[in-house]
Amino acid sequence: MHITASVFINDDESGLHNDFERWLEELAPEKLYSRYQHNGYEDNGDAHLKRTIMGREVTIAITNNDFDSGPWKQIFCKKKDGKGDRRMLVWDDWRIITLSW
Amino acid sequence: MHITASVFINDDESGLHNDFERWLEELAPEKLYSRYQHNGYEDNGDAHLKRTIMGREVTIAITNNDFDSGPWKQIFCKKKDGKGDRRMLVWDDWRIITLSW
Amino acid sequence: MHITASVFINDDESGLHNDFERWLEELAPEKLYSRYQHNGYEDNGDAHLKRTIMGREVTIAITNNDFDSGPWKQIFCKKKDGKGDRRMLVWDDWRIITLSW
Numbered sequence: 617m618h619i620t621a622s623v624f625i626n627d628d629e630s631g632l633h634n635d636f637e638r639w640l641e642e643l644a645p646e647k648l649y650s651r652y653q654h655n656g657y658e659d660n661g662d663a664h665l666k667r668t669i670m671g672r673e674v675t676i677a678i679t680n681n682d683f684d685s686g687p688w689k690q691i692f693c694k695k696k697d698g699k700g701d702r703r704m705l706v707w708d709d710w711r712i713i714t715l716s717w
Numbered sequence: 718m719h720i721t722a723s724v725f726i727n728d729d730e731s732g733l734h735n736d737f738e739r740w741l742e743e744l745a746p747e748k749l750y751s752r753y754q755h756n757g758y759e760d761n762g763d764a765h766l767k768r769t770i771m772g773r774e775v776t777i778a779i780t781n782n783d784f785d786s787g788p789w790k791q792i793f794c795k796k797k798d799g800k801g802d803r804r805m806l807v808w809d810d811w812r813i814i815t816l817s818w
Numbered sequence: 819m820h821i822t823a824s825v826f827i828n829d830d831e832s833g834l835h836n837d838f839e840r841w842l843e844e845l846a847p848e849k850l851y852s853r854y855q856h857n858g859y860e861d862n863g864d865a866h867l868k869r870t871i872m873g874r875e876v877t878i879a880i881t882n883n884d885f886d887s888g889p890w891k892q893i894f895c896k897k898k899d900g901k902g903d904r905r906m907l908v909w910d911d912w913r914i915i916t917l918s919w
Contacts, residue, residue, distance in 0.1 A: 619828055625773065626720055626765060631754030635762050636769075639745065644841065653833030661837050664828060668838075672827065673877045675774045726874065727821055727866060732855030736863050737870075740846065776875045 620663035622670035628690040640666040721764035723771035729791040741767040822865035824872035830892040842868040 626632065644665035645651070652661025674691060676683050683691065727733065745766035746752070753762025775792060777784050784792065828834065846867035847853070854863025876893060878885050885893065 624769070626769075627755075629755060631757065632762065632765055635753045635755050635766070639766055643744070643845070652837045654829075654831060654837050656833065661834065664834055665837070665841055668826070668828070668871065668873070669769060671769070671772075671873075725870070727870075728856075730856060732858065733863065733866055736854045736856050736867070740867055744845070770870065772870070772873075 620660055620667050622667045622672060623674055623691065624671045625674050625676065625691050636670075640669060643669060721761055721768050723768045723773060724775050724792065725772045726775050726777065726792050737771075741770060744770060822862055822869050824869045824874060825876050825893065826873045827876050827878065827893050838872075842871060845871060 626636075644662045646662045649655045649659050649661070654661035654664065676691065727737075745763045747763045750756045750760050750762070755762035755765065777792065828838075846864045848864045851857045851861050851863070856863035856866065878893065
């Protein structure tokens with residue numbers, strides 16, 4: 617579970633993804649780095665805040681052995697900075713699943 | 718699960734609901750529609766962002782066969798635009814329940 | 819489950835915690851109290867909004883009978899105003915746990 621990565625569900629549409637990127641940058645700008653007290657050894661203070669907006673986990677139904685996210689939606693796992701390895705947790709009783717990063 | 722609908726828990730108080738509406742409109746204004754790249758075939762780019770703030774699912778205790786959300790709180794399911802049908806998932810083992818839209 | 823308290827996971831680093839406090843105050847200022855319709859009998863309208871950003875529940879893995887939140891991360895339970903008692907729900911099958919306040 618990498619703390620600057622988010623797991624979220626939304627439409628798989630590139631325009632929307634660009635909207636999210638711009639919006640998150642407005643709400644929690646990456647720079648100036650000195651804006652964040654967290655940015656000493658690291659420089660990813662903004663990524664912690666952006667991830668908080670986007671969320672860390674989702675719950676999703678399983679229908680016919682597949683994620684039931686609807687016709688347009690996908691589960692996304694986006695990392696807000698370039699650091700670290702990733703691990704995904706899956707809680708699965710074949711009815712509803714919880715994913716976190 | 719409609720992607721512009723949110724499921725959340727908060728006080729059932731009309732002033733607070735108005736505060737949420739105003740606040741979400743400040744954080745992700747509906748207009749100008751051209752502000753969002755997502756707004757081509759659709760015009761609900763803001764609703765995707767607002768829903769991200771409000772959340773998509775909740776976990777709640779069951780006590781004496783009823784939701785245990787406390788004396789003032791309610792579970793709300795609000796749609797951020799006027800589109801589509803709704804479906805609710807319930808994961809229930811009579812201890813804690815997860816709801817998503 | 820107190821509605822102005824949040825349960826979230828993030829790094830246990832004081833600079834980051836200060837960044838969160840400042841950021842939440844920017845997104846949902848405490849004052850002027852009259853800014854929020856909710857602030858009549860209560861004055862914690864901002865706390866309801868801040869809590870919405872920070873989240874109300876987390877899902878976390880259990881490894882070797884302990885929370886597996888990684889080397890730096892902790893689960894935090896922060897109350898956004900000074901009101902009320904606290905109760906924590908735990909859904910635990912010793913694989914993944916969901917906490918809410």
